[in-house]
Amino acid sequence: MNSLLSRRLLFVTGKGGVGKTTVAAALGLLAAQQKKRTLVCEVEPKGDLSAAYECGPTPFKGQLVSPGLTAMSMDTEASLREYLKLIARVPVVGRIGPVATAFDFVATAAPGIREILTVGKLCYEVRERHYDLVVVDASATGQVIGQLAAPSGINELVRVGLIRSQTDWMLEILADPATTGAVIVTTPEEMPVSEAIDLAGRLGDETAVNLACVVANRVLPELFGRREEEVFGRLSEKEATETIAARLKGETSAVQAVFAAARLAVTIRRDGASHLERLRQAIDESVPIVYLPYLFGRAHGLRAIRQVAAALGDEL
C-alpha cells in the first residue's frame, strides 16, 4: 500500500463532485510532507486546485505552494507551445497566437490531439525527473479514458507527423505499474460507485494504465454496534424520550428531533454501506480501497486538505 506514493505519476479520477481535487491535493501534500518533490496538476482549470491550496492562481508554469510542492493547471495551448519549442524545435514563438486559436478547432476535430498534449506534458515532467511525483487531478469519468488512451489511439487517425512519433515513450511510462497508477475516487452513493466500477473496468480494457487504488471519500462514521442499536431503539420510545426531556428540562419534541437526526444518520450510513459493499465486490482484490471520513466541519480550503492528507497518511 505504501507503494502508492512511491509511484511517479498518479491520475486521480472519478465522477464529478466526489472530491477528486481534494484527494489529489491531499495526496500531493502528503507526498511533499514525505520530502518528495511533488507536482499537482489540475487538468480542467476550473480553479478548484487553487481554492484547495488557497495559493492564488496556478498557471501552466507552476506555482509553489510550499517547499517541495508545486501546483499547476493544464493548458493545451501552452503545452503545444512548449512541445514545439522543446521537442519539435519549431521556431514559432512570435506568431503562435492565431496558430493557437486555429489549433483549438483542429484539436476539436482531430481526436486525441488535445489529450496527447495533456498526457504528454505530464509524462514529460516524469521523464525529465523534474519531480519525484506528479499527481494529476484528472478529468471526470467521461473524459479520462480518452486522455489515457490517447497515446495508443492517436495512431489510427494521425498516420504521419511528429505527434505520432512521440507516443512510444509516453506509453512506456503509462504502462509501467511501478511508475504510473490511476486512483479512482468515489463516495458511498449509487451513481458514483457505479461509475467507479465501470471506470475500473474500462481502465483495464481501453488503456495501459493500472488501477493503483480506490478512495471512498466522505464515509460516515458507524454510530452503533448491535447492542448499542438495541438500546438506541429503546431510547427512541416515547417513555424514554419523556424521561430524558424531563431530566434535561427540555421539550420532548426537541429530544425527538435529536433522536430523529441520529436515525437519519444511521439510515444514510447504511445506504452508503450497501454501495461500498457493491464496490468491494466489484474491485479486484489486489487493489486497495482507502476510506476517508466525512468532514462535518468546514469542508474546503487548506485546512480540509490537511485533514484529508492526515487521514490518507493513516490509511496508506
Next chain:
Amino acid sequence: VSPPRQAANKAGDSDRALEQLVAAKEVIVACGSGGVGKTTTAAALAAAVATRLGGRVLVLTVDPAKRLADALGLKGIGNQASRVEESAFAAAGVRPRGELYAAMLDMSESWDALVRRHAPDQKTAQQILDNPLYKNISRRFSQGQDYIAMERLYELHEEGDYDLVVVDTPPSRNALDLLDAPARMQEFFSSRLLHWLMVPYRSRLVNMASRPFYQVADRVLGSQLLGDLADFFMLFQTMRDGFVARAAAVDRLLHDLRTSFLLVTTLEAVPGREALEMKAALAERRLHLGLLVCNRVLPESLCDRAAQEVADAMAEEAGAIAEELSLSDAEMAPEITRRVLEEVAGSFSNFRQVATREAELMRELAVAHDVTVTVPYQPGHVSDLASLLQMGAVIWGDAPRPGRRKSR
C-alpha cells in the same frame, strides 16, 4: 428578472405558484451540475405535470441511469418518444389526467438528421456522413452535445405534438456551455478560421497570414490529417446558412417567454457554488429561471436551537441519564446507554453543522426566481414509476413531507 413569487414549497401555496409556472410554459430546461439528480428531477416534474395538469408531457433525457430508464419504460436509446403506459400509472395507484412520454436523446442520430436537413443535396450529405472526422466531431465536440440537446428540443417544440417538453441536459464540463451553445454554433460557422482552414484547399497559394500555421500544422499533424480536415470543413461549410439560421432560432426559443429553466442542485459546497454561478449566468443572459429544486436536503429540525441545547445537555449528562433509565429498564445497561446517548448527541451536532451550511446556501440561492422546492434526503433511489410519482408529489407540494423546511 421577476421577483420571487413563492419562496418555498409549502403545501397549498407553492403548488399554485408551480402550477401557474408550468401551465404558462411550453419548454422547461433542466440544468445543474452532475450527480445532483437532474435527470430524475426533470422526469419527476414531467410526471407530476402529466398527472395533475393533464395534456401531453414529454421528458427528453440525455443519459438516464438504468433504473430511471426502466421506471419510464425506456427500452433503449432512440429519438422516438414512447408513452408511459396507463397501466404503469395504475400499478402506482395514480390516474393521470394527461399523458406522459419519454425519449432518450440519441446524439449521433440527431447529428445525422441535422446534416441531412441542412446539406444542399443528398450527395453532399452522404459525403459528410462518410467523412472519417465527422463521427469524431459529432460524438466528441462537447459544445456540440449541448447544441444537439437544444436543437432537438427546438424540433420537438416546433412539431407541436406536446403541451410541455421538459428537457434534461448533458453533463457539461462547464454548465454555461449549454447556454452559449447556439451562439457558439453560429460563431463557428461565421469564423474566419473556417475560411482560413479551407484556403489551401481552394488554391495552393497559401496567403502570408496563415503560412506559419500551415508550416507548424503540417509538421506536427502531418499533411494527410490536414487534408482530411480541410475536406471536412469544406463540406461542412455548405450547410452554413441552414445551420446559422437554425442556431439563431434555437437561441430565440431559449429566450422565449414560453421557456423557463429548472435549476437542480444539492446543498453541498461544490454543486451549490456551481448553482450560484449558473443563476448569475442565466440572469446575465436574460434567460428565465422559473424553478429551483434543492435536492437531498437535510431536515429543518437539525437547525432547531432547542434541539441543539438538548443535544448539548444530553452529552453532558449522558452518564446520569443512563443511570436513571437503567433503574426502570433492566435491558439498558448504563455503560452502553451512556455511549449511545453521547453518540446521538455528537451525531446531532455533526449533522447540524452540515444542515446550517445548507440553510445558508439555500438563503443565498433563494433570491430572484419564481419557485423554490426542497426535496428531503431519501434513502434508496427512484427505481420505479411509483417512486418517481412520489418525488413529483414532493416537488408539487402535495405529498406528506417529514422535516420540510419552513417557508421564508
